[in-house]
Structures are given as structure tokens and as C-alpha cells.
Amino acid sequence: MNSLPKRSRSLGRWLISGPPLLYLLLFFVLPCLIMVLASFRSPGDYGGLAPLIDETGKPDLSLDNYTRFATDFIYTKVFLKSLGYALTTTVSCLVMAYPLAMLIAHSPKKYRDLLLLLVILPFWSNFLIRVYAWMIILGPQSALSRGLNFLLGLFGIEPVTLLFSGFAVIVGLVYVHLPFMVLPLYANLEKHDPALLDAAQDLGANAWQRFWRVTFPLSLPGVFAGAALVFIPALGIFAVSDILGGTGGIMIGNVIKQQFLETRDWPFGSVLSIVLTAAALLVAGLAAWVARPRRESHA
Amino acid sequence: MRSRSTSRSTWLWAASIAVYAFLYIPLLIVILYSFNDSKLNAEWVGFTFDWYRKLFHNREMIEAAGNSLGIALVASFCSTVLGTMAGFAMHKYQGKLLQLLVLTPIAIPEILMGVSLLLFFVMLNMTLGLVSITFAHIAFCLGFVAIVVRSRLSGMDESLTEAARDCGATPWQAFRLVTLPLIMPGVIAGALMAFTLSIDDFVITFFTAGANASTLPLQIYSMIKIAVTPEVNAISTLLMGLTLLLIVIASKLSPNVLRS
Amino acid sequence: MALLEIRNVSRRFGDFTAVDNVSLSIEAGEFFTLLGPSGCGKTTLLRMIAGFDLPDEGQILLDGVDLVGTAPERRPVHTVFQSYALFPHMTVAGNIAFPLKMANTPPAEIKAKVAAALDDVRLGGFATRYPHELSGGQRQRVAIARALVTHPKVLLLDEPLSALDAKLREQMQIELINLQKEVGITFIYVTHDQGEALALSHRIAVMNRGNVEQLDEPDRIYSFPRNRFVADFIGTCNLYDGKIESVNTESMTLALAGFGAVRIAKVEGVDAGGVGLLALRPEKIRISAADVDAVGENSFKGVVKELLYLGDVTVYVVETVGGALVKTLLANSGAGRIRFFEVGDAVSVAWHVDAGHFLHE
Numbered sequence: 061m062n063s064l065p066k067r068s069r070s071l072g073r074w075l076i077s078g079p080p081l082l083y084l085l086l087f088f089v090l091p092c093l094i095m096v097l098a099s100f101r102s103p104g105d106y107g108g109l110a111p112l113i114d115e116t117g118k119p120d121l122s123l124d125n126y127t128r129f130a131t132d133f134i135y136t137k138v139f140l141k142s143l144g145y146a147l148t149t150t151v152s153c154l155v156m157a158y159p160l161a162m163l164i165a166h167s168p169k170k171y172r173d174l175l176l177l178l179v180i181l182p183f184w185s186n187f188l189i190r191v192y193a194w195m196i197i198l199g200p201q202s203a204l205s206r207g208l209n210f211l212l213g214l215f216g217i218e219p220v221t222l223l224f225s226g227f228a229v230i231v232g233l234v235y236v237h238l239p240f241m242v243l244p245l246y247a248n249l250e251k252h253d254p255a256l257l258d259a260a261q262d263l264g265a266n267a268w269q270r271f272w273r274v275t276f277p278l279s280l281p282g283v284f285a286g287a288a289l290v291f292i293p294a295l296g297i298f299a300v301s302d303i304l305g306g307t308g309g310i311m312i313g314n315v316i317k318q319q320f321l322e323t324r325d326w327p328f329g330s331v332l333s334i335v336l337t338a339a340a341l342l343v344a345g346l347a348a349w350v351a352r353p354r355r356e357s358h359a
Numbered sequence: 360m361r362s363r364s365t366s367r368s369t370w371l372w373a374a375s376i377a378v379y380a381f382l383y384i385p386l387l388i389v390i391l392y393s394f395n396d397s398k399l400n401a402e403w404v405g406f407t408f409d410w411y412r413k414l415f416h417n418r419e420m421i422e423a424a425g426n427s428l429g430i431a432l433v434a435s436f437c438s439t440v441l442g443t444m445a446g447f448a449m450h451k452y453q454g455k456l457l458q459l460l461v462l463t464p465i466a467i468p469e470i471l472m473g474v475s476l477l478l479f480f481v482m483l484n485m486t487l488g489l490v491s492i493t494f495a496h497i498a499f500c501l502g503f504v505a506i507v508v509r510s511r512l513s514g515m516d517e518s519l520t521e522a523a524r525d526c527g528a529t530p531w532q533a534f535r536l537v538t539l540p541l542i543m544p545g546v547i548a549g550a551l552m553a554f555t556l557s558i559d560d561f562v563i564t565f566f567t568a569g570a571n572a573s574t575l576p577l578q579i580y581s582m583i584k585i586a587v588t589p590e591v592n593a594i595s596t597l598l599m600g601l602t603l604l605l606i607v608i609a610s611k612l613s614p615n616v617l618r619s
Numbered sequence: 620m621a622l623l624e625i626r627n628v629s630r631r632f633g634d635f636t637a638v639d640n641v642s643l644s645i646e647a648g649e650f651f652t653l654l655g656p657s658g659c660g661k662t663t664l665l666r667m668i669a670g671f672d673l674p675d676e677g678q679i680l681l682d683g684v685d686l687v688g689t690a691p692e693r694r695p696v697h698t699v700f701q702s703y704a705l706f707p708h709m710t711v712a713g714n715i716a717f718p719l720k721m722a723n724t725p726p727a728e729i730k731a732k733v734a735a736a737l738d739d740v741r742l743g744g745f746a747t748r749y750p751h752e753l754s755g756g757q758r759q760r761v762a763i764a765r766a767l768v769t770h771p772k773v774l775l776l777d778e779p780l781s782a783l784d785a786k787l788r789e790q791m792q793i794e795l796i797n798l799q800k801e802v803g804i805t806f807i808y809v810t811h812d813q814g815e816a817l818a819l820s821h822r823i824a825v826m827n828r829g830n831v832e833q834l835d836e837p838d839r840i841y842s843f844p845r846n847r848f849v850a851d852f853i854g855t856c857n858l859y860d861g862k863i864e865s866v867n868t869e870s871m872t873l874a875l876a877g878f879g880a881v882r883i884a885k886v887e888g889v890d891a892g893g894v895g896l897l898a899l900r901p902e903k904i905r906i907s908a909a910d911v912d913a914v915g916e917n918s919f920k921g922v923v924k925e926l927l928y929l930g931d932v933t934v935y936v937v938e939t940v941g942g943a944l945v946k947t948l949l950a951n952s953g954a955g956r957i958r959f960f961e962v963g964d965a966v967s968v969a970w971h972v973d974a975g976h977f978l979h980e
Contacts, residue, residue: 080445091475159374189595193385296468522704527721
């Protein structure tokens with residue numbers, strides 16, 4: 061609004077945006093910068109960080125930690141494995157969420173909010189509880205495990221442990237992130253014009269073709285939005301893999317936690333975090349680029 | 360609704376019900392076994408309230424619950440005030456910097472904030488504890504409140520604030536008497552959301568709590584890792600009930616809070 | 620001195636000039652309208668008077684004082700918004716009391732003034748209702764009451780009737796005229812509806828692309844449009860390019876394509892050889908069966924090409940022998956008789972020498 065003299069306009073603006081801006085600069089940007097700086101430093105004798113200026117008076121900075129990450133393949137392996145888990149989780153969520161989102165989008169209006177609420181409700185229970193629940197279900201004593209192993213035993217196959225494996229981690233990841241896929245998909249599908257499907261049917265398309273050639277392409281922005289909302293958090297998760305994964309399901313998040321709280325090699329932990337951030341931002345940027353508003357080339 | 364072949368509908372329904380079952384059965388199992396008269400979460404033995412009773416005598420648990428509550432109250436209040444300011448500024452001035460700073464903490468994995476805040480607090484020589492946790496919680500709750508407030512503001516008729524100015528109100532009066540009452544449901548929904556996020560938070564709290572402070576999620580975590588008893592089930596059930604209550608309140612106030 | 624003076628005001632948004640060096644004087648007590656198509660700058664100008672926008676150049680003087688430094692809440696100028704902008708969380712009484720509260724009026728007085736304002740717009744029993752409980756017309760009246768309750772010097776109205784249906788709009792137009800007379804406050808009205816402007820205003824400023832094309836009383840704008848844009852925008856008009864052939868003492872003769880020689884009243888400032896436009900309003904052209912000539916009139920023969928039956932009148936489009944198209948009106952005054960002429964009929968169109976208006980741009 062161009063209605064006040066310039067000086068008081070800026071003053072108002074700074075009064076309102078100032079406090080949150082300052083808070084975030086202090087408690088978000090600054091810590092991130094410190095982390096970047098830490099990635100170039102050396103670990104202290106008892107863990108943590110070595111002094112910035114060492115005894116000779118020179119700043120103790122080097123690329124050692126980065127070199128270590130690049131050369132010690134085990135870390136890259138964990139990272140790639142995490143990417144794999146996140147990808148599997150995303151695809152699984154997509155497959156499970158799609159029918160649900162479609163159902164809700166096609167339901168009569170008065171039921172939609174209720175159905176959505178039912179999807180979101182589990183999400184609002186504590187995150188740890190949701191993971192813990194799978195500990196129970198996949199545990200060796202559970203009905204599922206014993207039933208499964210009984211079946212396998214019939215075929216002479218060795219019993220499998222469901223818990224403390226990559227499989228358990230993925231189940232946990234899917235369970236925790238499913239609502240994040242349902243919501244954007246639903247938001248997108250809700251806006252589809254039913255007349256398009258009628259037109260397609262009128263022109264001879266059967267049910268599968270209608271889905272694959274009309275509904276799915278139009279839903280891609282929702283798919284990508286959901287995918288980003290699942291992939292990025294899943295990539296950086298550590299609690300799920302910590303509780304359900306045991307030694308078989310370690311993700312990059314676990315390694316970072318290890319570095320910071322157990323090994324206490326903070327500089328190296330920072331490097332790992334930065335790599336993770338870079339990956340997350342890359343995916344986020346990709347998702348934003350794909351979802352950018354563009355001219356609709358199809359009706 | 361237009362006609363669709365019934366077989367397709369049935370398939371859709373079946374798949375959806377399967378997904379809903381997938382979502383709810385694990386939670387129901389947790390709730391169920393909280394009443395199970397057995398230490399193992401394996402078979403149903405008998406009905407009991409024992410685990411709930413044990414819970415209320417568990418001093419650590421109660422202390423953790425108290426901490427969680429205290430932190431959540433302070434954090435939700437502060438993040439609501441800051442978040443409302445941010446949401447308002449984002450809506451009115453469309454500044455890129457503020458938008459970036461507000462939205463990024465929500466977009467990146469939580470562990471990154473946790474770890475960087477740990478570094479930050481240690482560098483300041485600050486003892487990790489309830490205070491550091493609170494600061495951390497405010498930082499990530501802020502964004503959520505801002506988003507809710509901003510979406511509420513964009514749904515509001517712009518000409519109302521102009522009309523208030525036209526009637527003789529200063530910008531502050533216009534905000535206080537017209538804008539604020541109209542976005543208040545959104546602000547309260549944001550506050551409730553911040554409260555829930557704070558009570559539930561695990562990852563960021565894990566890194567910024569230090570050795571001594573404990574919150575409910577941290578307590579649950581250590582119970583899961585060290586000695587799993589159905590007390591965990593009991594506290595989980597209670598927490599679920601609490602969160603459900605808060606959601607119901609929030610959605611009554613701001614029906615579209617779910618959409619954001 | 621005029622109550623409100625707009626001097627050389629310009630407002631640009633990037634490359635786009637919304638208001639281009641506009642100067643206007645508005646007298647106290649007049650019903651002044653800014654009329655023009657969307658994008659012509661009328662709303663921008665109104666917002667600058669209200670204080671929600673600042674001019675890039677120029678001054679806006681109220682009683683001789685430049686308003687530029689004054690915030691909107693301190694200007695004795697109130698606005699009736701297009702969407703009415705009633706505060707949904709306050710009652711009707713609360714809405715109307717709001718400006719009084721902002722002016723620190725003592726509570727006892729507020730009650731009395733709100734009641735009086737409601738009576739003025741004939742909404743006496745509605746004090747405790749909420750805006751969402753009111754109809755469009757009622758909301759509009761509350762908006763007007765709220766804007767008038769502190770007796771501003773100028774009332775700005777931004778297309779207030781555009782959301783109402785035709786019947787209600789007519790009613791409100793009459794009410795607005797009476798209200799303005801009663802209250803005596805200067806109204807500045809913005810609309811794109813030329814019929815509305817003609818009906819309501821003491822004076823109209825016709826705007827196009829940031830400029831004022833013509834500023835005059837409604838009947839003068841209608842009968843003597845200054846250029847092609849105004850002639851076209853106000854009502855329907857027949858426009859013909861012509862060249863002056865000869866100038867006499869009382870009249871001039873034009874050469875009009877499709878007609879031939881046409882006589883018009885003498886216009887100052889042009890000589891033989893000058894080119895311009897002849898503007899002819901359809902209602903001033905008489906259509907009759909062929910072979911009717913009269914003294915002092917221009918008369919041409921032609922054939923009815925199209926007709927449009929509008930209930931009260933029929934519009935005939937006649938093609939003259941020379942090829943020009945003439946739009947003319949004929950009231951359907953014969954009871955039960957729908958049309959006087961059919962397509963293809965041979966007719967004669969005629970108009971008085973004084974009926975045409977010559978524009979030289």
C-alpha cells in the first residue's frame with residue numbers, strides 16, 4: 061500500500077517481520093552456518109570440536125572430513141542405502157495412497173472431511189507410538205511372525221525375523237509417512253473435472269485406459285508434491301531405523317546420530333549432515349521445479 | 360455422480376479399506392495390549408488396569424510429562440506470537456527472505472535442525488536442558504503457525520482493513536479491531552498445532568535435551584529401547600486421547616486447518 | 620474555490636500509466652461521476668482521493684490543503700466500497716458505530732447517531748442484525764450509513780450498485796439521488812455504466828486510458844460529445860466521417876460518404892476543407908415511409924436492413940441508397956402493433972439540421 065510516507069511504512073514492516081526474522085536467523089540460520097564451519101574443523105580430544113584457533117595461532121580448518129567421506133566408501137554406501145529406502149518408501153506410499161485419495165475425492169462432499177480426518181488421525185498420535193506398534197506386530201512373538209514362520213516351516217524354509225531388518229524399517233517408514241502422500245494427492249484429484257473422464261469414455265477408452273491416460277497424468281503435480289513430502293523426511297529419519305532396524309537397517313540418520321552422540325566426532329557428523337541437507341534441498345528444488353505453474357497443454 | 364462400473368468401485372473400496380486397516384490396526388493393537396495382563400506384548404492374557412496404575416506411580420514418567428507440558432505451553436505461546444507476526448508479514452509484504460526462512464525448517468529433515476542446534480548451544484556454552492529444548496521447539500513450530508495464519512489471511516476480504524482505515528482507524532487499530540478478530544480462529548488453530556507438535560516432538564528434542572532433561576517422547580523412547588513393558592502402551596493410549604481432543608477443538612475453530 | 624481540486628495528478632504502475640496528468644475541480648454539494656471502461660483509471664483516482672494510494676505527481680487539494688501527507692484515517696473523506704466491506708464480526712449497529720468510536724465520540728452520543736443514521740437509510744429495526752443476515756440492497760445501505768455517520772466532506776462511491784440486479788439498481792439510483800440532495804454532501808461516484816452516470820450526476824468526467832476525455836453536464840455530454848470515444852461510449856451513436864464543403868451564415872454543408880451533401884448547424888473554428896465526425900443520436904432520426912420530405916431537414920432514402928425489437932422501441936438499421944448504415948429508433952406506440960417496418964421496406968430517414976453534432980478532433 062502506497063499510502064504512508066516511506067519512513068513509517070518501512071518501520072511498520074520491520075516491526076512486524078523483525079522479531080520472527082531475528083529469531084529464525086538466530087536459531088536456524090546461525091546454527092546451520094556453525095555446522096558448515098564445523099565440517100571443516102577437527103574433533104576435540106574428548107569429542108566435540110577442537111578449538112578453532114590452535115596452539116600455533118592458526119585457524120584449524122581443513123577438508124579432511126570431506127575427503128574422508130569421499131574416500132571411505134562405507135558412508136557413501138549407507139547414504140545410497142538410505143536413498144534406496146526413501147525411494148522404496150515413496151513408491152509404496154504412492155501405491156497405497158492412490159486408491160485412498162481417489163476414493164475420498166469421488167465421495168460425496170459430506171463424507172470427504174470425515175474420511176480425510178480418519179487418514180490424518182493416526183498421524184496425530186505420537187510418532188514413537190506408531191513405530192512402537194510395528195515393533196509389536198513384527199516381533200518374533202507376535203501372531204504375524206509366528207504365523208508366517210509356521211507357513212514357511214511347512215515349505216521347509218528357515219524362519220525369518222521380520223523385526224530388526226530393512227523390511228521392518230521400510231514398513232515403519234511407510235506407516236509414518238502415508239498421510240503425507242494421501243493429502244496432496246487428494247487435493248489434486250479433487251480438482252479434476254469429471255467431464256474429462258466422461259469424454260474419454262465416450263471416445264472409447266476403458267477403465268484402465270481412462271486412469272492411465274487421463275487421471276494419472278493430470279494427477280502428476282499431486283504425485284510429485286506427495287513424493288517430496290515423503291522422500292525428504294524419510295531420507296533423514298533415524299528413530300524408525302533405530303527402533304525397528306537393528307543392525308540390518310541402518311540409515312544415514314543413524315550414522316549422524318552415532319557421530320554426534322556416541323563417537324562424538326562432530327566435524328565428521330557435520331559433513332554427513334551437510335550431504336544430507338544437500339540431497340534434501342536438491343529433491344525439494346526438483347519437486348518445486350516440476351510443480352511449477354505451467355500452461356496447461358491438455359484440456 | 361456419474362455412473363462407473365461397479366466392479367471398479369468395489370476394487371477401490373476394497374483397496375481403501377485395506378489401507379485404512381493398515382493405518383489403524385497397529386494403533387488398536389497398542390491400545391488393546393495396554394489392558395493386557397502380561398508383560399509381553401504377545402498374547403492376550405487378561406484385562407487389567409495395572410499398567411495405567413504403574414504409570415501414575417512412575418516418577419520419571421510424571422516428571423517427563425510435566426516437562427513436556429511446560430515446554431509445550433511456553434513454546435506454543437511464543438511460536439504463536441512470532442508465527443502470527445510472520446504469517447501477517449508474509450501475506451502483506453511477500454518478502455522472499457522471510458518466506459524462505461519460515462518454510463525451510465519445515466521442508467528439511469528434522470535431524471538437521473536437531474544437530475545444528477546442538478552445535479549452536481554447545482558453542483554458546485549453554486547447558487542443554489529444558490530451556491534449550493524450548494528454544495528449539497519455538498524455532499520449528501513458528502513455521503507451522505505462520506502457514507496457518509497466512510492462509511487464513513489470504514482468505515480474508517482485503518477491503519475490510521481498508522474500510523477500517525477509511526472509517527478513521529489507525530493501522531494498529533485496524534489490525535486489532537478488524538483483522539485480528541477475523542483471523543483469530545486461525546491463530547488458535549495454529550497455537551493448538553504448535554502445542555501438539557511440541558508435545559510430540561522426538562528428534563529435535565533428542566539432540567537438544569542433553570543428559571538430564573526428559574520429555575514424554577524421550578521417556579517413551581528410552582522405555583522402548585531399554586525395557587519394553589505395556590506401560591508404554593498405556594502412556595501411548597493416553598497421549599492419543601489427548602491429541603484427539605486437541606484436534607477436535609482445532610477443527611471446530613478452523614474447519615480448513617486440515618487443508619494447510 | 621472548489622471543494623476538491625485534483626491538479627496534474629499522475630500514477631504509474633511500472634510501464635502502465637493508470638492516471639495521466641489529470642486535473643479536475645469538484646464543487647461542494649455536487650454529485651460528480653467518474654465514468655469510463657475498466658482500466659481507464661477511475662478507480663485509481665478514487666483510491667488516491669481516499670488515501671489508499673499516493674499520486675506519483677500532482678496534488679489533491681481539499682479546501683485548499685494538499686492531502687498527500689495525510690493518512691486515509693485522517694482524511695474527512697469516506698468510501699463506500701464495491702464489496703461493501705461490512706465487518707462480518709460486528710452487528711449493523713457496531714459497523715455504523717465504528718467510525719464514531721474511532722473519532723472518540725462519547726458513548727451516549729454514539730447510540731443516538733447510529734439510530735439516526737439507520738433511520739436515514741430506512742433500516743430502523745436492523746441494529747442488532749449481522750451483515751450475513753442482510754440482503755444485498757440492505758448491506759449497501761448499511762455501508763452508506765457507516766460512511767456518512769461522521770459527516771465527511773466528500774463521499775466516495777466505488778461502483779456500489781454493480782452487484783445488484785437491474786430492478787433493485789434502479790430503485791437504489793433514485794434513493795441515492797434523494798439521499799445526496801438531503802444530506803448535501805459532495806458525492807464522487809465511479810461507474811462504468813453510462814446510463815447510471817447520466818441519471819445520477821450533476822457532472823460527469825468521462826475517462827479513457829488515464830485521461831479525462833470530457834467533463835460536462837450529462838445532457839451536454841450526451842448531445843455534444845467532444846470526440847469519437849465519448850460519442851461511442853455514451854449511449855448509441857451514429858458516427859460518420861465527413862468533410863466541410865461550404866460554410867454559410869447559419870449552417871454548413873458536409874460531404875458525408877454514403878449520403879452526399881448534409882447540412883448541419885454552423886460550428887465555430889472550422890472552415891471549408893476541414894474534416895471531422897458527424898455524431899447523430901438514433902432517437903433524433905425520423906424513419907418514415909419513402910417520399911416524405913420536409914423543410915430544414917436532411918432526408919435520405921434507403922432500405923431497412925435489420926431490426927431489433929426491444930419491447931418499448933424498435934431499433935431499425937437502414938441502409939441508404941448511398942451505402943451508409945443509419946441506426947434509428949421508433950417507439951412502438953401503436954397498441955398491439957409490433958413493427959411498423961419490415962426488413963426490405965423502402966423508407967426515408969430524416970433529421971433536423973440542428974440534430975447532428977460535428978466533432979473535429
